Amino acid sequence: GKQIMHDPMAMRPFVGYNFGDYLQHWSDLNKPERQMPKIFHVNWFRLNDNGKFVWPGFGDNIRVLDWICRRVNGEDIAVPSAIGQLPVEGSLNLKGLNVSWEENFSLPKKYWVEDIEETKSFLQAQVGCDLPLTISNEVAKQEERIRLM
Known part of the structure; x- marks a missing residue:
């Protein structure tokens, strides 16, 4: 439970050839004439200092998906960070939730x-x-x- 399991694109068990070649194949897809998919990373399992999940999960995950859809559709609701684009404070609907913005988005x-x-x-x-x-x-x-x- 505590060990990080690396599984790029959730495909590692299904890669039937050299993993480096597999990664190169995906990298080669990025060409000017192609519209590449947007990639988002969410850590649903982040814990606070008390060992409690910082995000409630389940049905509230739709709030994150809503933010992602708005972002993909061009809304200016992200701020650059060392690890990529994070939500601008207030751009993620937290209405009715007892969650900490800082706990969810601190780096x-x-x-x-x-x-x-x-x-x-x-x-x-x-x-x-x-x-x-x-x-x-x-x-x-x-x-x-x-x-x-």
Whole structure:
């Protein structure tokens, strides 16, 4: 339960060939004539200092999906951060919820330093020298953004 399980795109068990080649295939899809999908990351399982979930989950997840749909449709409701775009405070409907904006959207540097190190270790162990340069470059840029937090 406490160990991070890396499973890019929830497809790792189904990749029947070299994982580096698989990642390169996905990277190669990004071409000017293609409309690439938007990718969002949500941690439904983030805990506060008391070990309680910071987000209620279940039916309230629709609030996050609403924000995502509005974002995809061009609403200016995101702010850049070291890990990507986060909701502008007040842009996510929290009406009737007893949740902390800060707990949900804070960026503890220690956590993110550990996360990027874990990600690099995973990629080295699973992909090694077959890691596509585009992904290696993105990891390096992410690491630098985290370092500057």
